[in-house]
Amino acid sequence: MRGAGSLVRRRPRRSPCRLLADAEAGRAAAGRDPRPGRGDPCLPLCGAGCRSRIKRGAVQRLAPCREGSLHLQRGGAAAGAVPGRLRRPHALRRRFRQRAPVLGPGTGRCFPAGSRSPQTEEGGLIVRIPFLRPNPARLSKLLPGLEAIEASGTFTNYGPVNSRFEAEATAKFFGGRGGCLTVNNATIGLMLALREAAGEAPRGATRYALMPSFTFAATAHAAIWAGLTPLLCDIDPDRWTPCARSEDALLERYAGQIAVVMPYATFGNGLDLDRYAALARRHGVGIVVDAAASLGSIDDSSQGFGTGFPHAIVYSMHATKTFATAEGGLIYCDDTERLARLRTMGNFGFGEPRTATMPGLNSKLSEAGALLALAKLEGFEQIVAHRAALADAYRHGLPGCRFQQVVGRQIAYQFMPVSMPADHPGPRAALLASLAAAGVAAGHYFSPHLAEQPYFQRVSEIAELPVTERVASRILSLPLADSMTVAEVEMVCAAVR
Template sequence: MDLPLIAPNPPRLSQLTEALSRVEASGTYSNHGPEARAFEREVTERLFGGRGATLAVNNATTGMMIALADAVGARGRGRMALMPGFTFAATAQAAWWAGLVPLVCDVDPDDWSASAREEERLLQRHGAGIAAVVPYATFGHAIDLDRYRWMAARHGVAVVVDAAASLGTIDAAGVNFGAGAPFPVVYSMHATKPFAVAEGGLIHCGDAGVIERLRAAANFGFTQPRIATIPGLNAKLPEVLAVMARARLETFDAVSASRGAVVRAYRENLSDRLTLQRAAQGEQAHGFFPVLLPRGSNRAGVSAALAREGIGAGAYFSPHLGEQPWVRDVAMIEPLPVCDDVGARVLSLPVTDTMTPADAHRIALALNRIVAAPRVAAVPRAIDHHETLVVGGGPAGTALLTATAKAGVLPALSRGLVIVEAGTTLGSGRLGNYAITSDSSADTFLTAVANNPHAEIAALVDHPATARVAAYRHGLGVPLVEVGPMLDALGDRLAQVVRSNGGQVMTGRRALSTRQEGGGWCTRIEDVATGTITEHRARHVVIATGGHQPIDRLAAQEVAGEPLSALAGGRLLQSDAVLSVGGTQMVADLIADARDPRIAVIGGSTSALTTIVALLKAPLPLGEGAITLLHRRPLRPFYPSAAAAQEEGFSDYGPDDICPVSGFVYRLAGFRLEARDLVQRMLGIDGRVPDPRVRLHRIGANEDARAREVIAQADVVVAALGYRPHALPVLDRSGTPIALSADVGGAMVDRHCRVCDAAGAPIAGLYGIGLAAGFVPWGRLGGEPSFRGQANGLWLWQNDVGMMIVDQLLGTQAKALTG
């Protein structure tokens, strides 16, 4: 191959005999010797404009390890390091060795570095759970370090920049990217990098004190002769490699100019069918030139076609970080749709020391011709026929799979199963976007993985996301921001089991409608990225699409005989918005000008009480009586037994309020965890003292003037009126919509989880599960006879309710196979 992807060209030791003789004469071969020290001074002056200080280390990975360990200290161990998914495995490895849990986020679609929006969202969500941010300067691209300086100050996080490929990247100020940065910036001098030595790394920082501390860390933590006072390891650059580094520095300007000319030739000649990384100001160092192939291209076919013309190609970084098996076991991985797209299409083209612009021109023309040829286009997959199609892979959809896995029948269900999820992963759905505590205990989540029959799922007991949930075992619920990563990890393992047993998991797909056809259903599915629509036939369809708070419900809702929308006007919010990440800050902004702010919360559901809990926790200027809860039904706490209720002096219950199966008082209607604690305080149960900031008002008849007065005087009115199902449009054989029970205000499902029409009749082959589905437990599932309403709970979904559906699916499937 006359134009290989990588052609290492480090300085030749055979031509450096004078310098090697100096090493021998000095008798020092490592330990921050004179050659390494001289290189540090020279590189600081020539590349970094004399700013700050630089430390030479044996490789960039150990440099990242000591920089991260120093930046976060002992208190950082076990916390998270936020990093982009489109990077090399060493980024996550270094964080893990420094005692941090990698938290992997998505990237920007233009420059492929960490998405600023995702970073900010996760920093707000996890707060002090994130100890460090580890941005990657993707392929030498100069990222905005001023933003990370601001981020470190605002969020109190450490920053260590992975700039492995960035020696030679010149920023807008004319110095090497990272010059004078207030935090460590780590570079590689590996033989395949633009600054090619055999091996080695550099750490640069504007704070010379940081570099001197890292110098000790690189020498076993010795701050005094052979006395370790800080954590350390052996990360020193040997003197022979320092000789090579000094020689590379002498020729580096010419090497960079030559490579820059090759890169410009690529940019001038590549087809606009190919997507290029956005160029930053200045000059970007390139170890190779990355492009994105058109969607649907056969990358292996493109690479093979280039190879036939003597041109090497690769695919850095594919698989990306979130697809690396070890990383998936130890990291918290966010949805990575852009990483998935970039990783699937990226192609790396040669940039070597000996190439010329003419070589780049030749490669560009060859690639332009190859991607235009129809033979490399991917062949569309035929429409599938399935036994069961599950619409929705969020908490309810994965709970169904969890129930099946715990019962040992997931392999059986997987044969003929397809799961359709609009997001990029199965698991948490929108759950992790809520800044509140769950109304399920930590054990509810943990039992999904503990002693699971599938080894890959049971292994999640040791996953860092599971450990974070387990830490709340003795608390009042688990923050949903902690639950989300665990459910995502669980969804990933469930998807593995489904696929390995013949099922399909279609993420990035949205179900549009399902239509009766023959003995089953035909579901129209849209590819979220491309808009392509396909039809999939299945004997059964399970709707697990979750719930929402429809805006039109506010228009019809009346309080004290008047429309709520008229009473509240522009001061009206839905509880879903307040409970989401950033929701209480929105409330703070709305009441900022009020001298004595007043908030009215309307509803008697868990969401109403949880809204108040969130407002009380937030740093809001709430005085006495600032929040009023307007509710119609009595507020009742859950109790594990009648004796426990009596012990606290709670007597507002009768025989019909006790579950005959469990003996629980208000098993279904009662508030739990944080909501229960607030209700007990507000009712003064067992001598508890009410929170003075909260008032209760039970709405009476239409002439309830006090309720109208509370709403009129409120600066913010929060409607917590519960959720309605995101029901999938259901059509009959002619394509006419079938009116569902949920469409006319009823429950979506019956007592067997079958979706019902507007008349209450079950529709064959159609099932529902999840938030607002309207299922009411009965029989051996328990529940108090007095309960009126719907029961939502992960425990039910991933146990009895999930298996109720699965038993029907597998029973029908078995009949079809034997009939």
């Protein structure tokens, strides 16, 4: 019987149900309705693939299923009163079409991808401007390509779609110089490149990967998985990229023990790659550049960042990056022999048929992933230019804040990094709370930096980091997106001021 407090059974799914957002769950636990608000935002989706949207005016509550997840329940029954599988409310029998929602990393906020002004609720606060709005190409628009992949019978193993994307990416981003190798994510790409650059190690020897502490955890994790110990250096006070003096001092102090120098192109900013090529020759070290957010950045010579560099540069194609797919990464270098070694290592080290001749792992990108990347190439210059215009609006709207000194002609901004106003009276947490009250979601990358995280404190060598500590303590990450408008930037600036 389908009463106001009952649930309507839906067909079982293979995977257990899990919510993608925690905001509505928190409100349900407090006995309040999730309230969709204006813009009719999507429901949190379960891993079983529910695609129903809240119907305007329908009263919804959340009830736990047997797996412990929360699901929508229509009517006035208290949350948690009726266990069971996910069932569609009577008011939602009709199927509503919507774009699949995505989850801003670290925000716990669910919003439709590509929406101009999504609104969700967390802790009783309406989020009008999310931190990130991932915008990969729509698989639903790529059905002919997916059908062609099915017809070909090739789904991975450097297939034809992947090969086409590598060629077009080399032409588009690097003027046809060198070559590209796709990987299934940028962290795997870093591990692969580090292992190739470090070479074989004597048994029992401690070897270091020199990197900044002001970076994402994946940088250090990749080094550890490659058998190296992170050696953490300081950053430049203006560019927020690795400090040349700190790197030089550590190269002298740990002479003969550093296997790889691993600079991070912070927030997509440029680096002096000629200097790193010289360091490789002078100290006999490998170079791997972590350029996770740099795909689409332009250097001072109006070329794509990294063009012509003979060492491996690793870019991310994660859904939250400017060049958004789902999961994926790209390795570029202008050394055909190095690129061939990396490709072999990414296929289990099979230098001969089914025979490993070198270290290896499986780094291959699927054909479906390559199709998403291929589709993202179209119109990407306009996306980068739009984000750069939004960054300029931030600089104009926040004259009291300190911004990263740009190296190069253009940065492919993922979000807007900014140092808190010098005259701001309270701590960063208070400013973030103030932004949240104004409906603005923000972050603080990279705080804590690596040397402040317990695991890396145990396994790393850490230099003096005065600039890193100062920058990290005041860093803010403000919203930026393909669909964001200058008016929304002005709203954020007003909330910060």
